[in-house]
Amino acid sequence: MRVHIERxxxxxxxxxxxIAGGIPRGFFVAVVGEPGTGKTVFCIHFIAEGIxxxxxxxxxxxxxSRESIIKQAxxxxxxxxxxxEEGKLIIIDAxxxxxxxxxxxxxxxxxxxVNKIIEAKKYLGYGRARLVIDxxxxxxxxxxxxxxxxxxYVKKVLYRWDFTxxxxxxxxxxxxxxxxxxIEHVADGIIRFRKVVVGGKLKRYVxxxxxxxxxxxxxxxxxxxxxxxxMRVVGATAYRREDTRLPASxxxxxxxxxxxxxxxxxxxxEPLETSDNS
Ligand SMILES: Nc1ncnc2c1ncn2[C@@H]1O[C@H](COP(=O)(O)OP(=O)(O)O)[C@@H](O)[C@H]1O
Ligand SMILES: [Mg+2]
Numbered sequence: 001m002r003v004h005i006e007r008x009x010x011x012x013x014x015x016x017x018x019i020a021g022g023i024p025r026g027f028f029v030a031v032v033g034e035p036g037t038g039k040t041v042f043c044i045h046f047i048a049e050g051i052x053x054x055x056x057x058x059x060x061x062x063x064x065s066r067e068s069i070i071k072q073a074x075x076x077x078x079x080x081x082x083x084x085e086e087g088k089l090i091i092i093d094a095x096x097x098x099x100x101x102x103x104x105x106x107x108x109x110x111x112x113x114v115n116k117i118i119e120a121k122k123y124l125g126y127g128r129a130r131l132v133i134d135x136x137x138x139x140x141x142x143x144x145x146x147x148x149x150x151x152x153y154v155k156k157v158l159y160r161w162d163f164t165x166x167x168x169x170x171x172x173x174x175x176x177x178x179x180x181x182x183i184e185h186v187a188d189g190i191i192r193f194r195k196v197v198v199g200g201k202l203k204r205y206v207x208x209x210x211x212x213x214x215x216x217x218x219x220x221x222x223x224x225x226x227x228x229x230x231m232r233v234v235g236a237t238a239y240r241r242e243d244t245r246l247p248a249s250x251x252x253x254x255x256x257x258x259x260x261x262x263x264x265x266x267x268x269x270e271p272l273e274t275s276d277n278s
Pocket of ligand 2: 039040041063134
């Protein structure tokens with residue numbers, strides 16, 4: 001039996017091939033990685049492609065201003081300013097937006113966010129839409145335990161509005177272990193970006209960790225970001241463990257923290273040692 005799935009191109013050269021042609025319509029996909037790995041650039045391509053094919057586009061930015069996103073897009077040849085003027089794109093600025101700016105967020109709470117996105121979608125009108133929230137992490141900075149609940153809420157409410165969404169989650173450099181990342185639990189897909197210094201040079205990689213209803217690539221692929229052109233998949237790479245292993249000193253510090261946490265738990269529970277018996 002043949003199952004037809006409508007897929008949206010990501011607009012990144014060489015990436016759609018890794019996911020059988022694109023992201024299935026209506027999916028909420030987590031885009032995760034450490035700072036500087038290319039998450040925002042990836043999202044910009046996704047929105048630029050949406051503008052190109054006539055989708056409605058909403059970009060929520062919490063870590064950079066609207067102007068910064070427009071500038072970054074322009075560097076790759078995408079005219080976001082024009083798209084905004086033509087009513088094809090709304091950039092919701094949660095960082096710099098002033099009170100007189102209708103498309104800004106005055107507070108970083110999830111309910112305000114969701115309401116603003118729905119308002120923007122109504123403004124743009126009916127039809128297939130693309131949504132980027134860059135990043136979700138900003139909404140639970142001071143309460144990481146809420147990450148999963150918030151992610152669930154965002155998906156549950158926005159699901160009905162014909163969005164195909166990229167939800168960005170920032171991975172802290174020292175805690176790639178997964179602390180307070182809730183998006184992955186509700187996401188239909190996970191696209192993971194990485195960066196590594198190899199032979200004194202920064203290299204970037206991407207791997208599709210999950211994409212429901214998709215025979216996706218299981219390989220790590222190297223990517224590049226070039227001026228005037230943007231992101232591009234260079235090719236599959238032989239992925240060695242040492243390529244992503246943390247420096248020994250960092251790993252040691254993380255282990256130490258983990259151990260400390262365990263001991264704290266142990267202190268409040270059963271005693272660890274029973275040396276009296278020996
Ligand atoms: N015009 C450009 N030419 C080449 N590389 C660029 C250009 N603009 C941005 N980059 C690269 O993109 C990186 C930022 O990627 P970004 O997607 O913002 O990371 P993050 O994962 O933190 O969102 C920069 O560090 C730089 O290497
Ligand atoms: Mg970013």
